Amino acid sequence: MFGYVAEFSSASELYHAAEKVRDAGFKKWDVHTPYPVHGIDHAMGLGKSWLSAVVLCGGVLGSFTALALQFFTQVALYPTVVQNKPTNLFTLPAFFPVTFELTILFSAFATLFGLLVFIQLPRWNHPLFESKLFKKFSDDGFILVIESRDPRFKRDKTRSFLEEIGADEIEAVVV
């Protein structure tokens, strides 16, 4: 069994349900909505994402790559005099545009690839695609999913808990 998929009637219902699931101490669960719901991260008790740290590393790496590349080639190995500009530390302004661009590029790469690692993509399939109920999230369904690998997950208790917090329909996803 992968877990339970539960549908709620509105964003507001889902928001309150998320607060209750959070307070019940579940960790391996998620919500899916047709549009972004403000404050849902707070209701789910999500902490700060580590992605920004990865992006920072990417950006810093980009800056240093660009500066190193330019300093080694244009100043150290083969000093290139353009328009009587100095070939030492004071050439720095000339290197800024490239540094700026590489910082952006490396940050963007770090964002993309970091995200892919964090969300474990690409993958061929996902158990949730077996669920009919889950498909409604991209139309008009407000979906909450609790996975069975959560330590607090109990086949009967979790089902009744979901009913208790106001789920309209519950589907067990079995793979």
Next chain:
Amino acid sequence: MAGLKNADDYANGERFKGAGIFGVLSLGVGVVATVVFFLVVILNRETVVDLGGGHTEAVSVTKCLAFSWLFAVVFFLSIAVGGMFWTMLHHATNSGWGTLVRRLMENLGIMIPVLLFLSLPLVLKQVGFRDVLWEWFKDRAAAEVVAEEKAEEKKGVYIAEIRGKAEAVKSEIAEVEKIKAAGGDITPGVARFYDDQIEELTEKSKVLSAHAEMEDEALVEELKGKEFQKVNALLYAKRSYLEENFWLLRFVLYAVVLGGGMYLLRSTSLKQDKTGDPRLFTRMQTMSCLILLPFAVAWTFLVFDWLMALDYSWFSTMWGVYLFAGAALNSMGVLVLILSALRRAGYLTDVITKEHYHMMGKLMHAFVIFWAYIAFSQFFLIWYANITEETKFFLTRNTGFWNVYTIMFLVIGHFFIPFIVLLIRYHKTTTWIICSVAVWNLFMHFFDIYWIVIAERAPSLVAGEVTHIPKMWMFDLLAFVGVGGIFIFALLKALGSASLFPCRDPRLDESLNLTN
């Protein structure tokens, strides 16, 4: 969602009861500083500047003080103009986050008339600041005197020469016609050769005759222009823009666009507080969209006229946006500070949340980057192109005393430090940190404007390589305190004159329940 706030509960707004002794104190300090400042101006003492190599030169303190006053007025004007910008941006983008803060933006913007009033000593010729700051006034007058003299001296020769040329061409035509007639029976080819020549000369004659038929006075005017060009070609090229009456007219236009525009926006907003009419909301949006463009033009040309023209031979097309970036950044900082001060005094405590601080912090962060982007682009283009007329500005500011200043305050202080501090969300939502950053940025803005205005003082007033005139910083600070005190007093008055937030705005609900 839990605990949504209802705008109806806040429909009566919140009134600021005045800052009591603090308001009176700021007015007192401001007025005393201003009076002392102008007493020093009237005393007209001299200060001795060491030129190096045993030479000294006496410089009029009054002339030095012209720069101090310009610096102080521009600093506070930029913050007020930033307030106007945020008000209009909020309307034009149909924003909802800052409805609670919008009245503070409007109050900041309405300081524009106050500062334009304080800028009158710069505009009025009689005070003596104008001709010291903007050298083109006296350079132009001097060039015109020389041109007048030269024209008087040469006019007889010049007019005779113009008329002589016209006559010479006419006789040349007669000559060719005579040769053609003397040739007798000529082939069509040769006839066409003569005809072409006559036609060409006739064209030339038309132009020269028209010139020669001009009145004597008009020819003298023309000669004056030519002599003016010989004395100062640069100023001659810019003569139609750098002209006294046009300059005054422009000042009036700036006052109308900036002051009048802001007054309209604020008074409509105040009307909405009373009636709650939603049509006023759309009217303010339309107004903002219409005023934004004239606003941008007015501010750009204002800083062209007041700051760029400190050295009329220098130019930068990025000047307007550079000053705008600093203005927008720091008025957001001032908004954060006013908001925190009000909350500390017990106002707005239940409506403003850390979400609002987060928003303002994000905008500050964006403008820290924008300022650096513009400032660096301006420097980079001039540094790399290395054209004599353009490098002048940075040569003054990147050598000796000012070089350390530039790197310390503008590169590191104005960009790197706030950039890194504001990257972190916790810093943007924590009041004391965001306030510290705002204060830090204001200091950097102080140094930025100081660098623009005061660096021009020594090159304007003293010969040689002197970069700054010692001891004059005291008067710079005095002017700053004077204008600042009056600014704070007027701002507190404006805060007290209406509710602290637009209490019947249709978007109040959205702002009350803001989440990022």
